[in-house]
Each structure stands twice: as C-alpha cells, then as structure tokens.
Amino acid sequence: MTDADADTDGGRPATAATDRQPRLSIAETGELATSVIENTEEVIVGSHDAIEHIVTAMLARGHVLLEDVPGVGKTMLARAIARSFESSFNRVQFTPDLLPSDVTGVNVFNQKTREFEFRSGPIFANVVLGDEINRAPPKTQSALLEAMEEQQVTVDGATHALADPFTVIATQNAVERNRTYELPLAEVDRFMKRLELGYPTPDDESAMLENVVGTHPIETLEPIASLDQLRAARERVAAITVAEPVREYVTRLANHTRERAQLGVSPRGSLSLLRAAQARAALDGREYVVPDDIQHEAVVTLAHRVRPVGESDETGRDVIRAALSSVRVE
Incomplete structure (x- = not known):
C-alpha cells in the first residue's frame, strides 16, 4: 500500500496504464471477484455476504456505507479488501473538528515560486476509508459529495481529478446518536450499498480470535489483483x-x-x-x-x-x- 498522490498511477491521467489494460472475459471477471473475496476472508471471518457485496459494489463503480455497533470489524474489512488490490489506500478519521480541506486538500502559497500550489488531501486514493463518517458535521461530510458523484474535487475554483478507480468505504457509528450527526440525504443517496455486519456466531468469533493471536493476518495479506485488472473488470461488468x-x-x-x-x-x-x-x-x-x-x-x-x-x-x-x-x- 502506498499513500495516494494525484499524479501517481492511482490518478485518472495515467493513460499509459489504460492503454495496456487487459481485457477480461465474463468468466475471468467472476474469477477475479471470487479471488478477492477469498483473499479478504483470510482476514475477516464470518462475513462472506458483506465481503461479496463490497466487491460487487467496487466492480459496479459504487461506494459502500457500513453501519453497525463498534468493534465488529468494519474498518478491518475495508482495509482487507483494499489490500487485496495493488491500490493506493487512505484512511480518514472523521471527527467533530475535521474541516473539508482536511479531506479534499488545500492550496498553499509557495514562497519560492510566489504561486499557490495544491496539496492533495487523503481523498486522493483508489480506496478511501471514511471512519465513523457521522462524527463530522454536515459541512465536512459535504466535502465527499462531488468526489463520490463526479470523481473530482474543486478547491478555490480549480478542479482536480481523483484516482481511477475510486471507491469510498465509509463506516457509521450506529450507537452514540447523541454524539454524531445525521448524514445528509444527498450523501446517503450517493452510497450504492448500505450494509450491517452484525455480531459473529460463536464459531466465527472463536475462529477470528485464533487468527489474530500473534501477528494479525492483515499485516501479511498480499494483493492478488492489479488496478488494471480492476479497471478491466469494471468495463466488463458495465457491458x-x-x-x-x-x-x-x-x-x-x-x-x-x-x-x-x-x-x-x-x-x-x-x-x-x-x-x-x-x-x-x-x-x-x-x-x-x-x-x-x-x-x-x-x-x-x-x-x-x-x-x-x-x-x-x-x-x-x-x-x-x-x-x-x-x-x-x-
């Protein structure tokens, strides 16, 4: 995993990567999705349906909202799926004092060139995890609206393209309602899917505890699909x-x-x-x-x-x- 940058392979301008993008058959697309699901299950136990839904949402160019009680593995699930691709990944911890520019980026004056330069925020990645998104006020949440719908952000009148592919996986605290903000309807509507993980079964919880004793499996999880393959799979799905x-x-x-x-x-x-x-x-x-x-x-x-x-x-x-x-x- 690498930090995202607007000008790296994660960005839309990488036409060379697009030119050599592989073409996938429908069978190969299904096999790719299955491989990612199985790879994620090396880390996440007992959430097959949720993993399947997230992977299909990514193939369908959608974003996902995970809502449940704390501690059921929402953040780890997002990380595991992101690691299954050779993609850039950024995590944004939403808090009451978070500003829109903390998400999208900001123009900074360069004393040497005497010009303003854009410094990209964490939204510039292939997979962006918005952790506890409803802890931030509506103004900050609205920073995601343009990004999720148009795959770009506008700062001080200048438009900057986001990564391609680009997926937001957001988690939402469903318990502490008095300490959170309700998501604007316009933002909720931009999430393709809303999922609830629920508590694991006793057997699944026991297996999970066995997996995380010692080194956590997320630390050794290897990517099994490239960005070119993901782009090709998205094109195949769209057809x-x-x-x-x-x-x-x-x-x-x-x-x-x-x-x-x-x-x-x-x-x-x-x-x-x-x-x-x-x-x-x-x-x-x-x-x-x-x-x-x-x-x-x-x-x-x-x-x-x-x-x-x-x-x-x-x-x-x-x-x-x-x-x-x-x-x-x-």
Whole structure:
C-alpha cells in the first residue's frame, strides 16, 4: 500500500496504464471477484455476504456505507479488501473538528515560486476509508459529495481529478446518536450499498480470535489483483446486458416505494440497483442480468434511500421487501 498522490498511477491521467489494460472475459471477471473475496476472508471471518457485496459494489463503480455497533470489524474489512488490490489506500478519521480541506486538500502559497500550489488531501486514493463518517458535521461530510458523484474535487475554483478507480468505504457509528450527526440525504443517496455486519456466531468469533493471536493476518495479506485488472473488470461488468423487461421491473420497484413512502427511491438509486445487478451477474458468470440479480441486490441498494411515512415503525427495508413481494416480474 502506498499513500495516494494525484499524479501517481492511482490518478485518472495515467493513460499509459489504460492503454495496456487487459481485457477480461465474463468468466475471468467472476474469477477475479471470487479471488478477492477469498483473499479478504483470510482476514475477516464470518462475513462472506458483506465481503461479496463490497466487491460487487467496487466492480459496479459504487461506494459502500457500513453501519453497525463498534468493534465488529468494519474498518478491518475495508482495509482487507483494499489490500487485496495493488491500490493506493487512505484512511480518514472523521471527527467533530475535521474541516473539508482536511479531506479534499488545500492550496498553499509557495514562497519560492510566489504561486499557490495544491496539496492533495487523503481523498486522493483508489480506496478511501471514511471512519465513523457521522462524527463530522454536515459541512465536512459535504466535502465527499462531488468526489463520490463526479470523481473530482474543486478547491478555490480549480478542479482536480481523483484516482481511477475510486471507491469510498465509509463506516457509521450506529450507537452514540447523541454524539454524531445525521448524514445528509444527498450523501446517503450517493452510497450504492448500505450494509450491517452484525455480531459473529460463536464459531466465527472463536475462529477470528485464533487468527489474530500473534501477528494479525492483515499485516501479511498480499494483493492478488492489479488496478488494471480492476479497471478491466469494471468495463466488463458495465457491458453486461440489461434487457428492457429487467429495466422496467426496476422502474416498477422504484415507483412502488415513491407511492408508499414519504421519500422513495431516486433515479440514482434505480441506476445503482441495475449496476449492482450487473456485478452480481458477473459474479455468477452470466452475460446478462436476470430478475434474481435485482432481488438479491435490492434491499442493500435501495433501503437506505427510503424514508417511510410519518411516525410508522416501518423501515426502509420493510418498504423494499414489500415491493419485492408485490411488484410483478414480467
């Protein structure tokens, strides 16, 4: 792992790397994803579904929000997946006093050249871990909006391209609500998936304790995929066929949430679901998306975008599950 820099291989201007980027078949793309999942499981025990969801989100050019109680391995999971690629990785610890410039970077006056120079912040990496993102105030959280949507940041009127590929994996403290800030809806909507790890089973916890006695496995975890391979896999996933009936099914699901909830799924959410389903199809070795892919990804991709009506005990997950039960597949 290396610290990110705007002008290194992690950055978008590296056209030479793009020119020699390998082309992957659908089978090779699925094998790559499986290898990364298995490599991550050398460190993280008992979280296969969560690892799978994060890897498919990366293939689908999405970002992931991990929300759960402290100490269940959210940060370690993000680190392990980042280490599985030969990528640049930066961690940002969000705190109440963190400033937007601490994330994006700042212009500094150079006394020798008598000019301002841009010093990039930790957002300039292939994989950025935003740890306890909801501890920072909304102004600082908003520093991620442009980065997550447009893969760039603007500082003092100048736009700077971020790394390619670029993925944000953020963790959120779900317990100390009186010491945290609620994430803005515009930011929540930019996360492709929201995941909860939960507590491990007794057997998984015992295996985890055995693994971390002595040297932690994260210290010896080796990358098994290059950035070129990840870029190629993303291109292959983006080319997977999504037929009109599948697109119409996603539209009907989204409309169902808009009619039933105070805030339904946005068009960005519908697009995220289709992209996640493409990655799911690739993981299964298919050149096309089927309704099962949509149903597999719907809850983790859509539920965090939904706000139920009034004071109801219903959750976003309930709304999405109801939609999956009632909306027809044609």
